[in-house]
Amino acid sequence: MELNELERLRVEKLERLRAEGTEPYPRRVKRTHTVAEALAALTEAEAAETEGPQVAVAGRLRSMRVMGKVAFAHIEDGTGSIQLFLRIQEVGEEAYATFKQSFDLGDFCSAEGTLMRTRSGEPSVLVKDVRMLAKAVSPLPVVKEKEVGGQQVRYTAFTDVEERYRQRYADLASNAEVREVFRARARTLSALRRFLDDHGFLEVETPVLQPLYGGAAARPFVTHHNQLRQDLYLRISFELYLKRLLVGMYDRVYEIGHDFRNEGVSQKHNPEFTQLEFYAAYWDYNDVMAFCEQMVSTVAEVVTGSPVIQFQGHEIDLRPPWRRVTLRDAALEVTGVDYLQYPTAEELAPAMQAKGLPAKPGATWGFLIDKGLLGTVEPTLIQPTFVTDYPRDISPLAKTKPGDPTHVERFEFFIGGIEMGNAFTELNDPFDQEQRFLEMGQLYAEDDEEAHPMDEDYLRAMKYGMPPNGGFGIGVDRLLMLLTDQPTIREVILFPQLRARE
Numbered sequence: 001m002e003l004n005e006l007e008r009l010r011v012e013k014l015e016r017l018r019a020e021g022t023e024p025y026p027r028r029v030k031r032t033h034t035v036a037e038a039l040a041a042l043t044e045a046e047a048a049e050t051e052g053p054q055v056a057v058a059g060r061l062r063s064m065r066v067m068g069k070v071a072f073a074h075i076e077d078g079t080g081s082i083q084l085f086l087r088i089q090e091v092g093e094e095a096y097a098t099f100k101q102s103f104d105l106g107d108f109c110s111a112e113g114t115l116m117r118t119r120s121g122e123p124s125v126l127v128k129d130v131r132m133l134a135k136a137v138s139p140l141p142v143v144k145e146k147e148v149g150g151q152q153v154r155y156t157a158f159t160d161v162e163e164r165y166r167q168r169y170a171d172l173a174s175n176a177e178v179r180e181v182f183r184a185r186a187r188t189l190s191a192l193r194r195f196l197d198d199h200g201f202l203e204v205e206t207p208v209l210q211p212l213y214g215g216a217a218a219r220p221f222v223t224h225h226n227q228l229r230q231d232l233y234l235r236i237s238f239e240l241y242l243k244r245l246l247v248g249m250y251d252r253v254y255e256i257g258h259d260f261r262n263e264g265v266s267q268k269h270n271p272e273f274t275q276l277e278f279y280a281a282y283w284d285y286n287d288v289m290a291f292c293e294q295m296v297s298t299v300a301e302v303v304t305g306s307p308v309i310q311f312q313g314h315e316i317d318l319r320p321p322w323r324r325v326t327l328r329d330a331a332l333e334v335t336g337v338d339y340l341q342y343p344t345a346e347e348l349a350p351a352m353q354a355k356g357l358p359a360k361p362g363a364t365w366g367f368l369i370d371k372g373l374l375g376t377v378e379p380t381l382i383q384p385t386f387v388t389d390y391p392r393d394i395s396p397l398a399k400t401k402p403g404d405p406t407h408v409e410r411f412e413f414f415i416g417g418i419e420m421g422n423a424f425t426e427l428n429d430p431f432d433q434e435q436r437f438l439e440m441g442q443l444y445a446e447d448d449e450e451a452h453p454m455d456e457d458y459l460r461a462m463k464y465g466m467p468p469n470g471g472f473g474i475g476v477d478r479l480l481m482l483l484t485d486q487p488t489i490r491e492v493i494l495f496p497q498l499r500a501r502e
Contacts, residue, residue: 007137013102014135020098024135029110032056036079042115042123052115057082057125058133060173061107066100075109083124084111090128099130106136106173140174165496181484181492184303188480189256191302192276195295201252201278206241208234208258214455215239217394218261221271234260238277239397239471243426244461246281246469254278256476267488268418271497274476283470284425285409289386292413292423292472293320296384296479303483311416311485314382322384322413330387331373334380339369343406366391374412381414396436396452397471398424416482421474428469430462 003011017024033041033055045052059077069088074081088096090113103109113127141158158164164171164178172179193203211230213220215237224231238255245253259275280287297307297318307318325333332338337355342348348368349359357372369391381387390410392400398408409425427433437454480492490496 006139010104010135010137010139013104014137017098017102017132017135022098022132024132026131026133029058029133030056030112031058031110034079035059035075035077035082038082038115038125039080039123045115054113055115055125056110056112058110059108061103061105061109064103064105071096071099075111083118083122084127084130085116085118085124086127086130090126091130095130103132104136104139106140107132108134108136141170162498165490165498168494181486182494184484185480185492187303188299188483189476191299192256192295192476195298196254196278199252199291201254202250204242204245204253204255205257206238206255210235212453212455214452214458215397217452219263221260221262236261237473238275239473240455240458242277242279243466243469243471244458246279247461247464247466251281252278265497268478270477270489270493275473276476277471277473279426279469279471281467281469284468285388285411285423285470288423288470288472289324289411290320292421293322293384300483309483309485311482312487314416316383316416318384318415322386324386324388326389327369327374327387328389330377331369334377335373337373339373364393366394370394378414378419379417382417384413384415386411386413393439395424396440397427399427418478418481420478420482421472423470423472426469426471428462428466430459433462434459
């Protein structure tokens, strides 16, 4: 390993410990209490007016202050921090010298002793024995404070922000605030599962490696199975497998897992991301809307303590009911373009360009509406909003609206100016579905990521009879951005995808 000067000094201390007969990475640890348990035990002893109990605690060394024959230090574990009070007469001259000369900030150590309070009232362990558990060769990034909005905020002095993601372990070890984001992530996943379970949904697992990708408009990752001698795809959606389960007589199913899309990386996109999808028999997209707003509001209250949250300077009220607006009306309100006045792509594109809106050459009518018009509307949708009724040619899995063959019963919902999820009244007519797949093949080039491939097995499943149903998908990472007030998806994914260094 290449070591810098500070690391070499720490290795010298490591070698000195071994020379003194102390293993810096011992196999066994004596630990009777977590820090939280130790603090609770001290409070209980004080209430009973008895002496503090004997404990053995362990954690990472966060501070050290040696003053002659007395030393103060703090260790931190996953439950909190506690002070260590070392006196040479308790620990002995040899152990005290070893602590003074060979221990560094960032080391993991254990301490045995009596719980007490110092004269200043700080809960402490009067240490009788202190041991090295894991010598930290590399010092953790320096933690500093700066003023943000009139408040002192702790941060880690990484010179390169991207280095926080590359060395997430050091980022987590240095920043309690970052650790709390991922605790919130765990609470969010738990709350989503509990809500769905309580409403009669069954959690299932579907294949990650699929012989045919589908269920979304995205370019897949391709891999190869040597034994089967065939290409396989990392899934881009759970949809087509979950709806097969409705055919198999499960009325309500959901899955929380990873999808993979071979597309750009941005503040809102990571090639590997966590998705929640559910499907409910006998629902339509109106039922799904009502369920969605209740679920998100409930989860927000569980995770943050309130259905009213702060996100990037906005106060957002997640309590139902949410605003509902058709895609046509939303686009007209923001862009001034009524796309129904331009029924073909050839007519719509010039009208959009005249307004300074992006219009991809050769794009379909629906694509122009979705990417050009809705893409302009999206940043304006701060409060929770359901945008409903989408063009048929970009929604091959949704039922057509009654009396309107150009639109389907589909909604996307937006919060904080970000698209959060997508839902349909699901198509369950196998002949209509086959026609949609054929149309997609004609409208889009073979390599167009918006195209949806023909899935013969899915059609076969539909022919056995699929109940009417409503389906829903939400990006869990984006929901986490919202609930933890993070500006980028990289802050809520432990190990986001980054470009490899030279």
